[in-house]
Amino acid sequence: MMMHRQYLIDQAIIARNILRVALPLQRLRASATRPTLPETPTRFAIIAGDVTDPSSSLGDLAMFSALMQSLRAQNPDSIFTIIGERRHTIVVPGIGETPVEPAWAGKTGTLAFDELIRQHHALFVMGADILDGKYGAALVQRIVAYCNHSVLLGIPATMLGFSFNRNPRAPAVHALSRLHPHVTVNIRDQPSLDRFTRIVGVLAQLCADSAFLMPSATDPITEPEAWIASMRQEGRTPVGINLNAHALAPAIAEVGMDQLIDHFAEQFKRAGEQNGLAFMLLPHDLKSQSGDVSMLQALDQALQRKGFTHVRYASIDQPDKIKRLIGLLDLAITGRMHLVIASLGSGTPTLSITYQDKFEGLYQHFELSLEHTITPMQCLTDELLRKINDAFMHRHDNRARILSHLPRVKALASQNLAIATCGHTD
Structure with missing residues (x-):
């Protein structure tokens, strides 16, 4: 029927x-x-x-x-x-x-x-x-x-x-x-x-x-760049995070938004403490139904409640500025295709939350391992922490690989x- x-x-x-x-x-x-x-x-x-x-x-x-x-x-x-x-x-x-x-x-x-x-x-x-x-x-x-x-x-x-x-x-x-x-x-x-x-x-x-x-913005973005520099001075490695309701829809349907955010906060806190990380939270879609803004603001609050304070929410509304910022980070974790493209286009490795058959081919362009992708349902488990740690450990090798393939991809x-x-x- x-x-x-x-x-x-x-x-x-x-x-x-x-x-x-x-x-x-x-x-x-x-x-x-x-x-x-x-x-x-x-x-x-x-x-x-x-x-x-x-x-x-x-x-x-x-x-x-x-x-x-x-x-x-x-x-x-x-x-x-x-x-x-x-x-x-x-x-x-x-x-x-x-x-x-x-x-x-x-x-x-x-x-x-x-x-x-x-x-x-x-x-x-x-x-x-x-x-x-x-x-x-x-x-x-x-x-x-x-x-x-x-x-x-x-x-x-x-x-x-x-x-x-x-x-x-x-x-x-x-x-x-x-x-x-x-x-x-x-x-x-x-x-x-x-x-x-x-x-x-x-x-x-x-x-x-x-x-x-798309070229990166040329003018400095004062406050976020100052925060990145201060984290590095403290010996912390800055990592970008984007969450959105579209990519994570199966996980949201499984456990609900509040439980999902709490789980992400716990996994990010553990990864941050184990590896000396600092997190910049980057929305990449400003529509209310996209969930970027509300999910990242909730994640910010959850991390603060758990005692992890090395986190900053960055409200940037221009893609060339985001590309400039993400190029200053060591790693990006996201389910937004064009945030991954901005990241790879800047030489920054990514851990991508996959959906709709879109990321496999993008990674092929750079000969990157699909080990550095994660499904929405895997995000509900400790596999998220393992994937973050693995992507962080391989970030230097992956940056070199990305930069070596970037001229061909731009062509x-x-x-x-x-x-x-x-x-x-x-």
């Missing part, structure tokens, strides 16, 4: 996309003159990973920053438009205020997209982890329709490097399997590429996440910037 119900839901998603997006775009292509574009592209449209609030995730801001700064380095005249649900502006590190234009919801959004894309020279999609349908299959259906429409107008479309889990949503696979061959598909790790090729059957290329191209990330040419065939 449940399978039958899901099938009907999936078919409704596909039918709604045909009626509200695909057919209107087809009619617009048939009735309107196709745009004539200059040889040098300067105007770029970008579909946000979160169209409802493009700047709420620091990971998304990191990808925006990396892409825009890299394109502007190639052409200083580059200008950008982010596609979302409502008209406003966001501040992108290294770029400044950037407009968000409503070209998404319903048939009205479809018509707005057609008008908008004809004024741009290329389209980019923030792939990350949304294209397997985990966060909405209708989202993927519309993205594919927009990409196909773009290339059929002769405007290149690129899906920036994304991961692809083992169980993608059926409407997402349905849409992706119908991608126009001129749409450039970048996948950010080899296991995801293997799954995508097997399940979807569309040509794609290996890259690394575009966020690896793979740069492949996201290649803008293909495309014809006008329907």
Whole structure:
């Protein structure tokens, strides 16, 4: 019964996309003159990973920053438009205020997209982890329709490097399997590429996440950096910690939030005492439902109650600043993919809390052992302490390994910037 119900839901998603997006775009292509574009592209449209609030995730801001700064380095005249649900502006590190234009919801959004894309020279999609349908299959259906429409107008479309889990949503696979061959598909790790090729059957290329191209902030972040320096003067090694409700959902469901935080505090206290550590708590998503802020503040209080005072909560709202800070630490413990990317991109080793098939391929890029990952359910046991101790013991070797592979990974990330040419065939 449940399978039958899901099938009907999936078919409704596909039918709604045909009626509200695909057919209107087809009619617009048939009735309107196709745009004539200059040889040098300067105007770029970008579909946000979160169209409802493009700047709420620091990971998304990191990808925006990396892409825009890299394109502007190639052409200083580059200008950008982010596609979302409502008209406003966001501040992108290294770029400044950037407009968000409503070209998404319903048939009205479809018509707005057609008008908008004809004024741009290329389209980019923030792939990350949304294209397997985990966060909405209708989202993927519309993205594919927009990409196909773009290339059929002769405007290149690129899906920036994304991961692809083992169980993608059926409407997402349905849409992706119908991608126009001129749409450039970048996948950010080899296991995801293997799954995508097997399940979807569309040509794609290996890259690394575009966020690896984001530069660190250059200006000192006074108070947190002073705290890091003071901990080192006391003979303590600073380690970054991020907890979030998304990665730890199975553990929260098992024991509840309060017990989980108490367990983390006890394990971190023991690791801190055994290894002379100090902990910087770093939220990387500021949405209330993400849990980063509330969980880390609760962890701070729990550690203080247990008598471990070498801890500091750092409220930083820009990804380039977080990348600068995390580069000053010896180790990062997190379940946030883009915090891991910021850490590895700075040479700092990580212990990653894994979920959604995303971390295996990232570690492969650096030939790092999966021993330095941990599942949410393992976090409920003393395995957490063992993993922290092991990651700490191997931090110097892992830093050397990361730094040796980083130039190749950045070169793979740069492949996201290649803008293909495309014809006008329907």
